[in-house]
Amino acid sequence: MNPNIIPHPGLLDTWIITAQLYKPPSARTASVWYAELVCDAAFSDDKRVLSCLEPPLQLPIPATFGDSSKCLGDLSYFSLSVGPHDARVFYGPEIPYTIYGSNSFFTCFGQWISDFRILVDWGLDTINEHEFRQSRELQRPMPWNSVEKNWFLFWDDLGQMFLHHEITPARVFSKLELDGSVGPNLALTTSASDQECLKRFLPETGKIHQATNSLAITLCARSDQFCEPDATNTFVLFIIQQKTIRGIHPVYEPYVVLMRRSMPFEIYAVSSKPTWIFGRSIRAEKSEGNSFTGLLEDTSEMLYLTSISWKSHGQKYHGFLDDTLFLAFGREDSDAGGIDVKAGDLLTELGTCA
Incomplete structure (x- = not known):
């Protein structure tokens, strides 16, 4: 479940896949142990299936143990959790990272970061302490939520690292320090205009969640000899999701967001339509349970985006419209999938905020 794909x-012609170990429904209540799996993968002869070359291994992410008194009531089961949840694996401008959920020292359940290279056979590379060689818990501006998830890193046009915590009901992001601490919330100056833009293009139903890591993209083609990245054409790209409940079945609709790469980091554009992944099915399901009357509900297969990356080897954080992306997604909380797409196709029909 919840896959990630990086070159x-x-x-060459090999990628690294990481994903959450799937637990069948019968086992979910019997175990509180979680793990992330990893493997080198290649495409099949028909280029339709990307699969492990050898059986996957467990990522050696250590369990964390926080303050169980912060996990109260319905959240008490989080204090029993052992191991990482829902890791994101992604390239920054220089190196790969992973952010994952685990027991927190600051709240019930928080977000942690590690240099991904120490967890796999990365080959010869210099790994410095300042690159999160030691796993660190990430912090946020007050107030904390009891359960934190889906935070992502982004880098500005000077290479400084920031942490995006929330997109709604108001954006929260801050400058990240190497010990995991953060500065104040930097989103306050554009909060009203950002939310106005999101409401203009997203239906006012369901909840909005952050979904993927970020990338930087220049809105012209690499093949264009006149295409030069600058502050006017290069943005931070990430995907958010709107979650709605159809009967008893959750459905996610993904939207692309572009934000500027320098202060005040305002939102520049949002998808005017949700992204539809070819192969996602629509079906009619019969609602069940005492609170339902057995009506047929038109619903969609539950696909939820988890990560984005550039497909080409050697490409890390920055790309252009004619570069190819991997979108990785979970499917019905039991399966993993991906699709490759030109960045320009993903960014069609954007609505600009101004």
């Missing part, structure tokens, strides 16, 4: 650092 292998040394092998």
Whole structure:
């Protein structure tokens, strides 16, 4: 479940897949142990299936143990959790990272970061302490939520690192320090205009969640000799999701967001329509349970975006409209999938905020 795909650092036509270990429904109540799996993967002959070359291994992410008194009531089961949840694996401008959920020292359940290279056979590379060689818990401006999830890193046009915590009901993001601490919330100056833009293009139903990591994209083609990245054409790209409940079945609709790469980091554009992944099915399901009357509900297969990356080997954080992206997604909380798409196709029909 919840897959990530990044290019292998040394092998062409090979990628690294990470994903959450799937637990069948019968086992979910019997175990509180969680794990992330990893493997080198390649495409099949028909280029339709990207699969492990060898059986996957467990990522050696250590369990964390926080303050169980912060997990009260319905959240008490989080204090029993052992191991990482829903990791995101992604490239920054220089190196790969992973952010994952685990027991927190600051709240019930928080977000942690590690240099991904120490968790796999990355090959020869210099790994410095300041690159999160030691796993660190990430912090946020007050107030904390009891359960934190789906935070993502982004880098400005000077290479400084920031942490995006929330998109709604108001944006929260801050400058990240190397010990995991953060500065104040930097989103206050554009909060009203950002929310106005989101409401203009997203239906006012359901909840909005952050979904993926971020990338930087220049809105012209790499093949265009006149295309030069600058502050006017290069943005931070990430995907958010709107979650709605159809009967008893959750459905996610993904929207692309572009934000500027320098202060005040305002939202520049949002998808005017949700992204539809070819192969996602629509079906009629019969609602069940005492609170339902057995009516047929038109619903969609539950696909939820988890990560984005550039497909080409050697490409890390920045790309152009004619570069190819991997979108990785979970499917019905039991399966994993991906699709490759030109960045320009993903960014069609954007609505600009101004």
